[in-house]
Amino acid sequence: MDYEQDLTIDESALDVEWLQQARLMMQYGRYCSECKLEMDKAKEHLEVTKAELDKDIRANPDSFDLTKITEGVVSNTIILQPEHQEALDAYLNTKYEFDMALNAVRAIDQKKAALENLVRLHGQQYFAGPSVPRDLSKEWEAKEQQTTSNSKVKMKRKKK
Secondary structure, three states, rough: HHHHHHOOOOOOOOHHHHHHHHHHHHHHHHHHHHHHHHHHHHHHHHHHHHHHHHHHHHOOOOHHHOOOOOHHHHHHHHHHHHHHHHHHHHHHHHHHHHHHHHHHHHHHHHHHHHHHHHHHHHHHOOOOOOOOOOOHHHHHHHHHHHHHHHHHHHHHHOOO
């Protein structure tokens, strides 16, 4: 998915943009849900890793070079273990991806609001070119001068 491209609005094709809006919202909503599922799985894996390390540390404190077992010592030892760091890193990466997907859903919703406002402005002819009021007296005078000069040319030709 290309966030930047999907958020761009082609103001010359608002009807096409509106036709794509519901599909985009569903697409990003689904992706956000998938990211949340992955984040929840990574969080659960992190909790399991913590529990297994806690169990191992309490069962074999000598293999972790511990002389005294307290809650603080066990917690700190868990944090230092590579398995915990890997599980935490995986969780943080999936959390980041979920946050980005959530922001994309919000941005697509903002695109909807922008489309609504653009359509409203278009309906009010905001994008129409400037219209200059006509000065009929000047136009009439210019037309008369043109007609008079054309008449003189025709008259001269008749005299020959």
